[in-house]
Amino acid sequence: MNRILKTTVIAAAVMGVAGVAQARDQVRIVGSSTVYPFASYVAEEFGATTDYPTPVIESTGSGGGLRLFCNGVGEGTPDITNASRRMKPSEFERCAENGVTDITEAFIGYDGIAFAQSNANEAMDVSREQIFLALAAQVPVDGELVDNPYTNWSDIDASLPDREIAVYGPPTTSGTRDAFEELVMEAASEDMEAYGGEGYTDIRADGAFIDAGENDNLIVQRLAENTDAFGIFGYSFLEENADTLIGSSIDGVAPTPDAIGSGEYPVSRSMFFYVKNQHADEVPAMYEYANLFMSEQMIGDLGYLKGIGLIPAPAEMREQAREEVANHEPLELAELK
Template identity: 75%
Template sequence: MNRILNSRIFKTSVIAASIGMAGAAQAQEAEQLRIVGSSTVYPFASYVVEEFGATTEYATPVIESTGSGGGLRLFCNGVGNDTPDITNASRRIKVSEFKRCQENGVTDITEVMVGYDGIAFAQSSVNDPMPLTREQIFKALAAKVPVDGKLVKNPNETWSDVDSSLPDREITVYGPPTTSGTRDAFEELVMEHASEDMEAYGGKAYTDIRSDGAFIDSGENDNLIVKRLSENTDAFGIFGYSFLEENADALLGSSIDGVKPTPEAIGSGEYPVSRSLYFYTKNQHSEEVPAMMEYANLFLSEKMIGDMGYLKGLGLIPAPKDVRAEQRKSLKNQEQLELADLEK
């Protein structure tokens, strides 16, 4: 009888211990910060992640490069352990994405701008420099272009077809997918800008990119585009400035509308294909995931995003000092992003 009772006590203890271990594992999983989003912001965020894991008591956050659109889709899926706490973005959240967040219960979001970046249009450094205008790039990549006043399927096969002053090189451009913030920004800053004054498009911006092989969707891995440019030296690639700076010995960025992609030109906005970089915090997770605010504060610290910060060495263009201070204040107060902010 005592043997049976002892056996039952032992089994109960094992079950209780197992439940306790499972609960602890779930708690640890909940507390471990999860970050998704932009491939452009990824190198900067990854550096902060490693520093955070090495210098704090928290577990090293899990970070995944999903693209800006892909990250915001995951972020806006809802609230809970199975959704990310932070998403990075190389463009601002869209109104449609914000509304989806609200519909799914993600109602308390803080927007944080961490600095600037430019979109490089680059080729292998074995070539001579090839200055371009946004109109020339548009005519090379648009799905339809005006010919004799009518919109037709893009017939341009070489850059000299676009403009006789350009080299007789086949048009091949490796670029980001539709889920990428870099793609969104490129369409807005290059395609929309170049087309909005063209009569053939009826005064509307045109952003459709050709799908006949001249433009090659290369996924969210910008390093893959860099690699392909070393293999196909006639091709161009579209990616964040940080990748151009990191591979300055192998790549040559084109000037756009007469302005070279430099940190100074990007930071001042003179370079016409410049943009802001962001991350978004899901404040409803802040109590269950205390690492979230600690990580975000580290990201916004002067040692990371300041004029002499570590991330500048990776290609991030620092925002002005007063803008950095505003972003820290917004994060500290967990200022809630409103729909009206996005519709300004």
């Protein structure tokens, strides 16, 4: 980085820390890599159909986005953050501590977590327990917890492929990782006697699970290069890459829009974005963007986002969510507990 550019970046950072709110036309958005394709579509449409510039969106992961969002109010902080899970009470409290005290939650629909591989292979039907045993840091052997000894899927169950366990997945800042730990790891282990009735979510760090970063497209690329591997990412990426990837059935249920929307698919989750209402005066485009995102044109049964993998919520839920955003209803801590 040359000296002039470096000085400019430092000066911008100092201004951001100072938190001086200045009116601007461009909405700034951070957050979930899973919600990113949907938010990007809305942003492009917003830039093309209004007098405002296209919003700037950064894929930081759900946890990373909420951390930036909750840093405070003002020029150096984002207006909206996307999340592939609900905000945690601890995150809400951190927001409040930093002066972010007026937040609206926008529920946009559903997504499933795909456990996918190259379509050069046969589709695999796998249980959550089998995935857990492949990826847990410690597993029960003869009633004792030991460091995970499994190297091939067939070590876990002879019905599974005799292929090395290699799974590309999201980092700890990702909402997809949070949901995977809860819906797969915790759900599979809470009834295992060796864990004392507690869900176990520690993922092995010996190379079988590969942290592939926040960009789910990189996982897609790596599955094309390593056809023995599996990847963990949002269903929308599976649908977008159906010509090269195939999803696994989990507990006997294939990842389809109907199964995800009904909750039959065991690894489905809700998706959100969060609006910082205290930025409304300085960023007048923020509410117009939020209202476009929540429109039937985008999240409805025939909406554009369904075409790129969003699973629409039932009509009455969409209408309620739309009204909450239009009315800028403040999120309360009690709703998150």
